[in-house]
Amino acid sequence: MNRREYLLNGIGAASAVSLAGLAGCLDDGQASGEFPSDSLTWMIPWSEGGGTDVYARQLAPLAEDALGEPIEIHNESGAGGLRGMEWLDSQPDDGYVFGTANTPSWQFGWRVRSIDDWEPANFEPIAYSGVFGYVIIVNDKYGIDDFGELRDAYADGELERFAYQGVGHDSHAISYLLRDDYDLEWDNAVAFDGGDGVNEAVMSDEAPAGIATNTSAIEAVNSGDVSAVVSLMDTDIPAFPEIDRITNYGDSLSYIAEFELTQVAPPGTPVEVRREIADAIEVAATHDDTTAWEEETGNIVEYGDLDETETILEEALDDLEENIDFEEFEQRVEAAEE
Amino acid sequence: MSVETFVAAAETLFTLETMAWVVMGVLLGIVVGALPGLGPPLGMAIILPLTLPMEPTNAIILLIGVYSGSMYGGSIAAILINTPGVSSSAATMFDGYPMSKQGRAATALSISATASAIAGALTIVVLLLFSPFLVEVVLAVGTPERFLVAILGLAMITVVARGSIVKGLLAGVAGLLVTTVGSAPMSLDNRYTDSMLLYDGVSFVAVLIGLFAIAEMMKLAGQEGGIAEDGVRIGGGVSAGIVSTLKRPITVVKSGFLGMVIGSIPGAGATVSNFIAYSEAVRSSDDPDSFGDGNETGVVASEASNNGTVAGSLVPAISFGIPGSSSTAVLIGGLLMHDLRPGQSMFDPSGELALTYAMLLALLLGNLVILLVGLSLVTRLGILTKIDTNYIIPMVIVLSFLGTFALDTNPIDVLTIIVFGVLGFYMVRHNYSVIAFVLGVVLGDIAEQNLYRSLELSDGSYMIFVNPFEYGWLSPLLVLVICLILVGPFLQGRLERYRDG
Structure with missing residues (x-):
C-alpha cells in the first residue's frame, strides 16, 4: 500500500503513531506469540517519490509476502531526513516500526545540527538494501x-x-x-x-x-x-x-560520498524480531522482480545482513569525525x- | 510546440478517470464559487490535501478545474443575491443583479456562462500556442532574475493592496517574517525554533488553508442566519443570453485578454482584472450611463475577464512558482506537494511538459463543462445560494483540519491553520490586505534563497543585478520595472501637482 492509498483509506486516522501505538498495546499475540502477528510500519524520512522512498516501495510488497503481514510505508519527511529519525526514536521497540536511514548522511546531519535529544548509535541495525x-x-x-x-x-x-x-x-x-x-x-x-x-x-x-x-x-x-x-x-x-x-x-x-540504505529499528528492539525483518528484506532484495527493477531504473540494490549493518552503523560517525x-x-x- | 508531447497529454486527458476529475473539479468549483463567502482559494485550499492520494496529473487537473469553475460559479451569487461568491465576480453584481431584479436572471446567468466559457477557452488556446516562447523566457531567467521577479511580486503589493498602502506593506512584511522561521538557507542557524518540526519553516499551504478556509468560516459564523437572503425568481431567456454574448465579440475578446494579461502579473488576480475589464467596457461604451442598471455588456466584460485571468495567472505560477493570485498560490502548493517544481522542467518534453499541456487542455474542456452546466442548469442554480451556513461551516472546518494534518503529519501545521485562521479573520476585519500577506509568505523563501545564491554566484557583488554587460539585460530591466512600480505613484502625484500648479 503506498502513502497515497494509505492516506486515502484513513485520512483522519492516518497517524502511524496511533496505528503503531495501538498495535503495541492491544494485540496480545505480539507480546507472547510469533512475530509478526500484525502489520508493520516502514518509515521513510523523505517524501514520497524520492530516492529512498522508491526502494522501500519496490521491496515492501515482496517483504510482505515473506513476513506474511502487510507493511505500510509511512513518510515522515522534513529537516533533511532528521525529523523521521527523531520520530522513529520515539516509537515502540517491538519491531513493528522500523525505518530506512541513509548512512552516513543522517549521522552527518545529526552531527552538523548538534542534535542532543537522540543518538544515531542507539538505533538497532536490521539490514541494508541498497547503495547510492x-x-x-x-x-x-x-x-x-x-x-x-x-x-x-x-x-x-x-x-x-x-x-x-x-x-x-x-x-x-x-x-x-x-x-x-x-x-x-x-x-x-x-x-x-x-x-x-x-x-x-x-x-x-x-x-x-x-x-x-x-x-x-x-x-x-x-x-x-x-x-x-x-x-x-x-x-x-x-x-x-x-x-x-x-x-x-x-x-x-x-x-x-557513498550511502547505504540501512534499515534500523528504535533503540531496544530485540535482535530476534530484527532478524525476521532482515530475512524478509533479503528475500525482497534478491527477488527477480527487484533485479529487473534495478536494471530498469539504475538504482543499485545490495543486501547486507544484520551483522554487516551493525558494523557500518558503528563505524559511520567515527569515520566522519576522523576525516572531517x-x-x-x-x-x-x-x-x-x- | 512539441506535437508528440501534446498528443501524449491529450491521451492522458481523454481517459475516463481524468475526464471525470475535470468534470468533478469544475462542478465543485461552480458550487464553491456560488456559495457566498467561499471562493476559489478556499475551495482549492480545502481540496489540496485531499489530492495527496491522487496521481499528480489528476490532482493538478482537479485543482485547476475547481479554480476555473469557481470563477464562473461566483457570478451566480453575484447575479442572484447581489453578493459576490468570489471577489473576482464583484463587478458582475453591478449589472447582473439589476438584471435579476428586472426578471432577466436567466439571461444574466447564461451570459455569464457563455462569456466565461468563450473567454476562458480563447485565452487557453493562446497560452497553448505561446507556450514555446514562454520556455525561452523561463530559460533566460536564472538565479538573479528569479530573485528580482520575486521582488517584483512583492513590489506589486503597493499596487494590489487597496486602501492604505502602509497596511498593505505591513501585511507583506508580516508574510515575509513568517518565512524566516526554520533553518536558515545560508547558515547552520535555526531561526525561532529548536523543534525539528519547524526546521523546514511554516508550511505555506497550511498558512493558506488558515487564511482562506478557517478565517472565512469564522467570518461566516459571525453572520446571522443563512448566507442567502430571499432569492430572486429566475426569469428571462437562456438563449437571449447566448445571443447577447455572441453579439459582443469585441467585449468578450478584449475583456478575456485584459484578464489574461492582468492575471499574468504577480499579485494581480481576477479581483483586479474584473474591475479593470468592467471599467474598460464602460469607457468604450456609447452609452456609459446605462451601466449599473442591468447593461448586459457589463456582465459580459466582468465574466469574460475573470475566466481569462485563469490562463494568465498560470504563467508566473508554472514558470517561476510565483503566484498571480491567492488561488495560484494554492495551485503552486499543489505542484510542490506532488513533487512538481515550477520552472524549466514544466516546459521540457522530457520533464513535465505533458502535464502542463494536460492541465491546459483540461482547462479548455472545463470551459465546455461550464458552458453546458451553466446553460442547462440555469434555472436551478439558485439553490446553491440558499444552502444554510450551519452546514457549510462544520464541513469546511473538519476538512481543513484533516487535510492539513494529512499534508505532512506535522502537528505544527494544525497549529498553523488555527493561528493564521484567527490572524486572517482580524486582517480582513481591519482592512489589512490578505493577498499582500500571501505574497510575502510565498515569495519570502524564493527571494531569500535566490538573493543568497546570486551573491554566491557573483562572489558577493551586487552588480549581478544591474550590470548588463556581464550578466545580461533582463536583470537591469527588472530592476527598472521594480523602481517604477515603487516610485511611480509618487512621481505621478508630483506630476499632477506640477500640472495643476
Missing part, C-alpha cells in the same frame, strides 16, 4: 571527460563555480574536501536547492559542474547537455560503467555567510 552516492556532473560545452580535465579547467581559471546541494549538506563538506585534498580549485562553491537544483544549474550552465547523486545524474545525462565525469563512490555504477573514479586521484571518499574537521567546516560556513 555522488558523482560530479559537468556541462558538455566544456568538453570535459574525467576528473583530471575538470581539475585542470578549474586550475586554469576556465571554470570558477561549483554547485552543491545546500548549506550544511554533506555535499557542501565534500566541496571543501575536493578543494583541500583533491586540488579541485573552484573559486566559489554555490548552494543550490537540492539535487534537482544542482542538475538545473549545471544544465543551464549557471554553474559548470556540481555534485549529483548517481540516480539523478542519469536523468540529467538523459536530458542532454550534461555528463557524469567522475564517481565519488567506491561501488561500481552500472549506469556509468566507464566513469572515472576519485580514488585515481587520492583516498576513497566513500565515508561521506566539523569545527572548521562550521567556521567556513559562517565565514561564507559574512
Whole structure:
C-alpha cells in the first residue's frame, strides 16, 4: 500500500503513531506469540517519490509476502531526513516500526545540527538494501571527460563555480574536501536547492559542474547537455560503467560520498524480531522482480545482513569525525555567510 | 510546440478517470464559487490535501478545474443575491443583479456562462500556442532574475493592496517574517525554533488553508442566519443570453485578454482584472450611463475577464512558482506537494511538459463543462445560494483540519491553520490586505534563497543585478520595472501637482 492509498483509506486516522501505538498495546499475540502477528510500519524520512522512498516501495510488497503481514510505508519527511529519525526514536521497540536511514548522511546531519535529544548509535541495525552516492556532473560545452580535465579547467581559471546541494549538506563538506585534498580549485562553491537544483544549474550552465547523486545524474545525462565525469563512490555504477573514479586521484571518499540504505529499528528492539525483518528484506532484495527493477531504473540494490549493518552503523560517525574537521567546516560556513 | 508531447497529454486527458476529475473539479468549483463567502482559494485550499492520494496529473487537473469553475460559479451569487461568491465576480453584481431584479436572471446567468466559457477557452488556446516562447523566457531567467521577479511580486503589493498602502506593506512584511522561521538557507542557524518540526519553516499551504478556509468560516459564523437572503425568481431567456454574448465579440475578446494579461502579473488576480475589464467596457461604451442598471455588456466584460485571468495567472505560477493570485498560490502548493517544481522542467518534453499541456487542455474542456452546466442548469442554480451556513461551516472546518494534518503529519501545521485562521479573520476585519500577506509568505523563501545564491554566484557583488554587460539585460530591466512600480505613484502625484500648479 503506498502513502497515497494509505492516506486515502484513513485520512483522519492516518497517524502511524496511533496505528503503531495501538498495535503495541492491544494485540496480545505480539507480546507472547510469533512475530509478526500484525502489520508493520516502514518509515521513510523523505517524501514520497524520492530516492529512498522508491526502494522501500519496490521491496515492501515482496517483504510482505515473506513476513506474511502487510507493511505500510509511512513518510515522515522534513529537516533533511532528521525529523523521521527523531520520530522513529520515539516509537515502540517491538519491531513493528522500523525505518530506512541513509548512512552516513543522517549521522552527518545529526552531527552538523548538534542534535542532543537522540543518538544515531542507539538505533538497532536490521539490514541494508541498497547503495547510492555522488558523482560530479559537468556541462558538455566544456568538453570535459574525467576528473583530471575538470581539475585542470578549474586550475586554469576556465571554470570558477561549483554547485552543491545546500548549506550544511554533506555535499557542501565534500566541496571543501575536493578543494583541500583533491586540488579541485573552484573559486566559489554555490548552494543550490537540492539535487534537482544542482542538475538545473549545471544544465543551464549557471554553474559548470556540481555534485549529483548517481540516480539523478542519469536523468540529467538523459536530458542532454550534461555528463557524469567522475564517481565519488567506491561501488561500481552500472549506469556509468566507464566513469572515472576519485580514488585515481587520492583516498576513497566513500565515508561521506557513498550511502547505504540501512534499515534500523528504535533503540531496544530485540535482535530476534530484527532478524525476521532482515530475512524478509533479503528475500525482497534478491527477488527477480527487484533485479529487473534495478536494471530498469539504475538504482543499485545490495543486501547486507544484520551483522554487516551493525558494523557500518558503528563505524559511520567515527569515520566522519576522523576525516572531517566539523569545527572548521562550521567556521567556513559562517565565514561564507559574512 | 512539441506535437508528440501534446498528443501524449491529450491521451492522458481523454481517459475516463481524468475526464471525470475535470468534470468533478469544475462542478465543485461552480458550487464553491456560488456559495457566498467561499471562493476559489478556499475551495482549492480545502481540496489540496485531499489530492495527496491522487496521481499528480489528476490532482493538478482537479485543482485547476475547481479554480476555473469557481470563477464562473461566483457570478451566480453575484447575479442572484447581489453578493459576490468570489471577489473576482464583484463587478458582475453591478449589472447582473439589476438584471435579476428586472426578471432577466436567466439571461444574466447564461451570459455569464457563455462569456466565461468563450473567454476562458480563447485565452487557453493562446497560452497553448505561446507556450514555446514562454520556455525561452523561463530559460533566460536564472538565479538573479528569479530573485528580482520575486521582488517584483512583492513590489506589486503597493499596487494590489487597496486602501492604505502602509497596511498593505505591513501585511507583506508580516508574510515575509513568517518565512524566516526554520533553518536558515545560508547558515547552520535555526531561526525561532529548536523543534525539528519547524526546521523546514511554516508550511505555506497550511498558512493558506488558515487564511482562506478557517478565517472565512469564522467570518461566516459571525453572520446571522443563512448566507442567502430571499432569492430572486429566475426569469428571462437562456438563449437571449447566448445571443447577447455572441453579439459582443469585441467585449468578450478584449475583456478575456485584459484578464489574461492582468492575471499574468504577480499579485494581480481576477479581483483586479474584473474591475479593470468592467471599467474598460464602460469607457468604450456609447452609452456609459446605462451601466449599473442591468447593461448586459457589463456582465459580459466582468465574466469574460475573470475566466481569462485563469490562463494568465498560470504563467508566473508554472514558470517561476510565483503566484498571480491567492488561488495560484494554492495551485503552486499543489505542484510542490506532488513533487512538481515550477520552472524549466514544466516546459521540457522530457520533464513535465505533458502535464502542463494536460492541465491546459483540461482547462479548455472545463470551459465546455461550464458552458453546458451553466446553460442547462440555469434555472436551478439558485439553490446553491440558499444552502444554510450551519452546514457549510462544520464541513469546511473538519476538512481543513484533516487535510492539513494529512499534508505532512506535522502537528505544527494544525497549529498553523488555527493561528493564521484567527490572524486572517482580524486582517480582513481591519482592512489589512490578505493577498499582500500571501505574497510575502510565498515569495519570502524564493527571494531569500535566490538573493543568497546570486551573491554566491557573483562572489558577493551586487552588480549581478544591474550590470548588463556581464550578466545580461533582463536583470537591469527588472530592476527598472521594480523602481517604477515603487516610485511611480509618487512621481505621478508630483506630476499632477506640477500640472495643476
